[in-house]
Amino acid sequence: MWILTVEGKSTVFAVGQESHKHKDKHKDKEHRHKDHKKDREREKSKYSNSEHKEFSEKKHRDKDKVKHKDGSLERHKEKHKEKRKEEKIKSFSFDEKPKKEKENGFASPPRIKTETDGDSFYYSPKYEKSLKREHDDDDIEFKPKKIKVENEKKAKKRKQEEEDIEPKKKTKDKKTDETDGKKKAKKEPEEKWKWWEEERYTDGSKWKFLEHKGPVFAPPYEPLPSNVKFYYDGKHMKLSPQAEEVATFFAKMLDHEYTTKEVFRNNFFKDWKKEMTPEEKSKITNLSKCDFTEMSEYFKAQTEARKQMSKEEKQKIKEENERIVQEYGFCVMDNHKERIANFRIEPPGLFRGRGDHPKMGMLKRRIRPEDVIINCSKDSKHPKPPPGTKWKEVRHDNKVTWLVSWTENIQGSIKYIMLNPSSRIKGEKDWQKYETARRLKKCVDQIRAQYRDDWKSKEMRIRQRAVALYFIDKLALRAGNEKEEGETADTVGCCSLRVEHIKLYPELNGQEFVVEFDFLGKDSIRYYNTIPVEKRVFKNLQLFLENKQPEDDLFDRLNTSILNKHLQELMDGLTAKVFRTYNASITLQQQLKELTCPEDNTPAKILSYNRANRAVAILCNHQRAPPKTFEKSMQNLQSKIDAKKDQLADARRELKSAKADAKVRKDEKTKKAVETKKKAVQRIEEQLMKLEVQATDREENKQIALGTSKLNYLDPRITVAWCKKWNVTIEKIYNKTQREKFAWAIDMADKDFEF
DNA sequence: CGATAAACTTAGGACTCCGATC
DNA sequence: GATCGGAGTCCTAAGTTTATCG
Numbered sequence: 001m002w003i004l005t006v007e008g009k010s011t012v013f014a015v016g017q018e019s020h021k022h023k024d025k026h027k028d029k030e031h032r033h034k035d036h037k038k039d040r041e042r043e044k045s046k047y048s049n050s051e052h053k054e055f056s057e058k059k060h061r062d063k064d065k066v067k068h069k070d071g072s073l074e075r076h077k078e079k080h081k082e083k084r085k086e087e088k089i090k091s092f093s094f095d096e097k098p099k100k101e102k103e104n105g106f107a108s109p110p111r112i113k114t115e116t117d118g119d120s121f122y123y124s125p126k127y128e129k130s131l132k133r134e135h136d137d138d139d140i141e142f143k144p145k146k147i148k149v150e151n152e153k154k155a156k157k158r159k160q161e162e163e164d165i166e167p168k169k170k171t172k173d174k175k176t177d178e179t180d181g182k183k184k185a186k187k188e189p190e191e192k193w194k195w196w197e198e199e200r201y202t203d204g205s206k207w208k209f210l211e212h213k214g215p216v217f218a219p220p221y222e223p224l225p226s227n228v229k230f231y232y233d234g235k236h237m238k239l240s241p242q243a244e245e246v247a248t249f250f251a252k253m254l255d256h257e258y259t260t261k262e263v264f265r266n267n268f269f270k271d272w273k274k275e276m277t278p279e280e281k282s283k284i285t286n287l288s289k290c291d292f293t294e295m296s297e298y299f300k301a302q303t304e305a306r307k308q309m310s311k312e313e314k315q316k317i318k319e320e321n322e323r324i325v326q327e328y329g330f331c332v333m334d335n336h337k338e339r340i341a342n343f344r345i346e347p348p349g350l351f352r353g354r355g356d357h358p359k360m361g362m363l364k365r366r367i368r369p370e371d372v373i374i375n376c377s378k379d380s381k382h383p384k385p386p387p388g389t390k391w392k393e394v395r396h397d398n399k400v401t402w403l404v405s406w407t408e409n410i411q412g413s414i415k416y417i418m419l420n421p422s423s424r425i426k427g428e429k430d431w432q433k434y435e436t437a438r439r440l441k442k443c444v445d446q447i448r449a450q451y452r453d454d455w456k457s458k459e460m461r462i463r464q465r466a467v468a469l470y471f472i473d474k475l476a477l478r479a480g481n482e483k484e485e486g487e488t489a490d491t492v493g494c495c496s497l498r499v500e501h502i503k504l505y506p507e508l509n510g511q512e513f514v515v516e517f518d519f520l521g522k523d524s525i526r527y528y529n530t531i532p533v534e535k536r537v538f539k540n541l542q543l544f545l546e547n548k549q550p551e552d553d554l555f556d557r558l559n560t561s562i563l564n565k566h567l568q569e570l571m572d573g574l575t576a577k578v579f580r581t582y583n584a585s586i587t588l589q590q591q592l593k594e595l596t597c598p599e600d601n602t603p604a605k606i607l608s609y610n611r612a613n614r615a616v617a618i619l620c621n622h623q624r625a626p627p628k629t630f631e632k633s634m635q636n637l638q639s640k641i642d643a644k645k646d647q648l649a650d651a652r653r654e655l656k657s658a659k660a661d662a663k664v665r666k667d668e669k670t671k672k673a674v675e676t677k678k679k680a681v682q683r684i685e686e687q688l689m690k691l692e693v694q695a696t697d698r699e700e701n702k703q704i705a706l707g708t709s710k711l712n713y714l715d716p717r718i719t720v721a722w723c724k725k726w727n728v729t730i731e732k733i734y735n736k737t738q739r740e741k742f743a744w745a746i747d748m749a750d751k752d753f754e755f
Numbered sequence: 756c757g758a759t760a761a762a763c764t765t766a767g768g769a770c771t772c773c774g775a776t777c
Numbered sequence: 778g779a780t781c782g783g784a785g786t787c788c789t790a791a792g793t794t795t796a797t798c799g
Contacts, residue, residue, distance in 0.1 A: 353791090401763080402762075413760085416762075416763080433764090478792070481794090483791095488790095489791090491791085575793075576794095624768080636781095711765085711766095712765055
């Protein structure tokens with residue numbers, strides 16, 4: 001396990017023994033240059049600089065790759081370099097301070113002991129597997145009877161506890177009485193259903209009964225008032241409604257930098273022309289001659305007007321919305337009313353891909369009932385299509401969880417309407433996910449031993465597999481499926497890493513065998529990390545790089561399906577992403593253990609929790625764009641700090657003169673004055689410190705998003721157990737939505753829960 | 756088998772709301 | 778009462794994995 005210090009507290013990183021730093025604080029946006037060549041040169045020189053912190057440009061790569069599956073598999077990839085220009089890369093800038101590494105996980109056995117007490121013997125994964133297999137394939141194996149019974153007991157207990165917890169908030173809620181009264185009246189009209197205490201389907205079906213009202217369609221297009229004009233080449237031009245609608249999509253984005261991008265504009269213009277009448281098409285031939293400003297102004301005015309609406313009007317809208325939610329936002333699945341996540345069909349608009357997306361700006365077309373497939377049970381009341389329309393299809397497939405689907409026109413993929421995370425069907429799956437990760441915990445040492453052994457294999461494919469798995473485990477990288485070129489932004493994960501994404505340093509800053517990663521991952525978020533690896537890994541990497549071009553695959557004999565197939569053999573249900581879940585959760589648990597001081601008060605404990613959470617977010621590379629207002633609010637804070645400093649200086653000066661005074665006069669009064677001044681100085685120092693801590697804290701969280709890991713990677717039972725152990729109310733950590741999603745964990749985990 | 760489609764999870768940014776502060 | 782700023786919600790893109798197809 002690695003431990004880094006963050007603000008003086010240590011932060012553990014997944015596995016491995018070396019330090020793991022995220023540096024690169026310069027994010028230097030001036031990176032977006034139109035002149036690629038120049039950039040390329042710049043990049044090159046940066047590259048030669050070992051300290052470079054900039055994101056490297058994507059090099060051209062006409063891929064012509066040859067894979068030798070023991071000499072045979074050849075793969076040719078044509079990559080169009082042209083397309084990949086570096087463009088703004090969000091760079092990642094954690095603070096500079098070198099984080100301190102503490103220690104390691106692989107070699108030293110202690111980790112398993114501390115983690116698992118009872119489990120410290122090796123589990124044979126095979127053994128485990130055969131056991132499981134008994135109950136059948138799509139068994140959802142994670143809930144043995146035993147646990148179940150236990151759960152029931154606990155559940156009862158918990159029910160009570162919950163009851164006392166709820167009203168407990170009174171302590172600090174200022175608006176105690178009133179609110180409480182109101183809430184109680186409205187709230188919890190009936191008992192919450194505890195699906196986790198019930199049997200699950202074991203036959204692969206997801207439900208027996210499903211009834212819903214179908215989707216809510218986007219409101220029809222409302223043509224612009226005639227005083228809002230569009231100009232082409234300076235001349236007013238009345239557009240046909242179809243062309244006008246698409247034009248408004250563009251007008252609405254006018255302020256966005258998207259609309260200045262070449263690719264975006266071209267895609268948009270091409271699709272827009274398809275919507276034009278022949279006359280329009282013949283007239284409008286150049287997007288740059290189009291003047292959308294009146295439309296844009298009109299929409300801005302509308303937004304403004306909406307904001308200025310009276311309370312009553314707003315209320316009315318809210319109520320109408322609520323009505324729609326009541327009608328369409330729920331379904332009945334197996335006797336229970338469940339919330340639907342996204343019951344509104346996506347409205348038409350211009351596609352906004354992330355990163356350098358080749359399809360940005362394309363028209364996302366309007367979905368009509370004729371495009372929509374309804375899924376519900378035969379014996380339910382089928383949803384009715386809007387008057388005068390019909391569904392594409394109504395089917396009754398209880399092997400899937402979706403209620404509605406349609407095919408989207410940008411990538412041709414299918415979109416679904418599914419249930420809310422609080423639903424049984426999502427919750428069971430989530431719970432299962434964490435159970436799988438916990439099973440991994442039992443055999444992870446063995447798996448690690450194996451892949452370390454595989455580094456020595458005679459077979460290249462095995463070595464590659466073993467090194468890739470090491471990265472996935474140690475760095476929590478994603479699997480990295482192959483992507484179709486030209487369809488999406490150029491991003492990679494572990495298996496799809498290319499030569500250009502890593503750099504090897506036999507020695508760097510006093511460390512041996514350092515690998516530098518620099519690539520764009522999911523959502524075109526940059527992953528930058530330099531990390532010392534074992535010598536054997538390093539040597540293997542050198543081998544993998546031999547005779548390859550920058551645009552060639554690093555792991556040319558590996559892909560996600562090979563990897564997952566292998567993982568499946570190591571443990572039932574094991575896939576690459578399980579490692580992320582496992583490492584995230586185990587890190588949280590260990591960090592909490594380490595950072596929580598029993599004598600701390602609640603806010604300090606919460607701070608510790610957030611720090612543990614942050615460690616995970618860093619591990620998983622969960623970033624966010626610094627808030628738009630970040631600089632400003634930081635400045636505000638800074639000026640507060642400056643003011644404090646001035647104040648401190650003044651106070652000190654006064655203290656000094658008071659002292660001098662006291663020296664001369666030596667009377668009681670002046671002595672007292674000195675004391676008072678001293679106290680004042682102290683107080684101000686404290687305040688200053690607080691502000692500074694706040695600033696550091698905020699700065700540190702500037703680009704780190706905690707929510708993603710909290711929602712998707714951290715076994716909620718760890719959090720619940722921690723809350724119970726330290727008497728922190730769960731509301732302090734999970735908001736309402738989160739509590740709904742994790743209701744199962746809140747109900748079943750007790751303070752002794754161990755991941 | 757490998758390719759592709761389908762299903763489902765994970766992700767960050769935009770937007771909205773609401774209380775605090777100017 | 779206007780603005781600020783953070784939390785929460787919504788939105789839908791972008792991944793992974795599984796299922797199906799030829």
